[in-house]
Amino acid sequence: MSTTSLSRQECAITILGGPTAVIDLGGLRIVSDPTFDGPGPHGYLTKTEGPAVTDDQLADVDLVLVSHDNHADNFDGRGRAFALAAPLLLTTTGGAERLGSPAIGLAAWQAHTVQRPDGGELTVTAVPAVHGPEDGEWDLDGNINCQVVGFVLSGGGLPTVYLSGDNASIRTVTEIAGRIPGIDAAVLHAGAARIPGKFRERAVSLDSIRAAAAAAILGAPVTIPAHYDGWAHFTEGRDAIERAFDDAGLTAVLRVADHGTWLPLVS
Incomplete structure (x- = not known):
């Protein structure tokens, strides 16, 4: 695997495997x-594939977003070191307490503003996520399951981008679409x-049919699936997603x- 730095883009995203995405937006490089x-192995989870791009190729990151720090499939050892070395890390309120600087915690609907190199601003708004069936046990x-947030990125002259985090709830997607149109x-x-052993083994993230339903509710002209491979506990992959969207x-x-x-990121 090459160690050449990943070239900056104007307004684009690449999925590296698992949940990890690199978003170049408004002159900023964001890694989620x-x-x-x-x-x-990572405890009761097993990683089956490494990333398409290494952390060494992303040394110029400006902002890291972590939907939750509780599970290794969203935040593993090298990912943690990468995030803590970044200039800014936005995550859940509980995650920020556990991680310390440079982490800033956001509750659902809280926003944080980041200065862009062009003099504008990027607003990062945390949005709700439900990491399991809605009739699961609430703490x-x-x-x-645990505290999870998604994120919405927005700013003058930029597309509005929604990152779901590990959310299994269509009701939550509907709420987000109602509060943040466009x-x-x-x-x-x-x-x-x-x-195994959790929620009668019902899905704790969107299955393919619900991902297509979420896309219909959001009405976004661009929908990019992530977090569907690279770990053994995923039960539906790219083929199932493509079939559900086609259906x-x-x-x-x-x-x-x-x-x-x-x-x-724009159609």
Whole structure:
């Protein structure tokens, strides 16, 4: 694997495998849910593939987004080191307490503003996510499984980009679409992740049919699936996603490419 730095783009995204995405937007390089370890066991989870691009190739990151720090498939060892070396890390409120500087915690609907190199601003808004079936057991803090957030990126002259995080709830997607209309690109964690012994092994992330339903609700002209491979607990892959979008008549909005390939964020 090459150690040449990944070239900057004007307005594009590449999925590196698992949940990890690199988003070049408004002159900023943003990495979401960094997972850079090689294949192998991570407690009760097993990683089956390494990333298409290494952390060494992304040394110029400006901002890291972590939907939750609790699970290794969203935040593994090398991903943690990468995030803590970044200039800024935005995550859940509980995650920020655990991780310390440079992490800043955001509760759902809280926003943080980042200065862009062109003098403009990027607003990062945390949005809700439900990491399991809605009738699962809620903890005392009002979370299923653990505290998780998604993110919406927006700013003058930029497309509005939604990153779902590990969300299994169509109700939550509907709420986000109602409160933040005009989403231009949606990055949906799909893959129908299922964990033995949890929630009767029902999916804790979007399955393919619900990913297509989420895309229909959001109405974004660009939808990019992520987090559907690279770990053994995913039960639906790229073929199932493509089939579900085709069945729903939504192939025109679906953008899928080999990991490490740039995709434009505007249609």
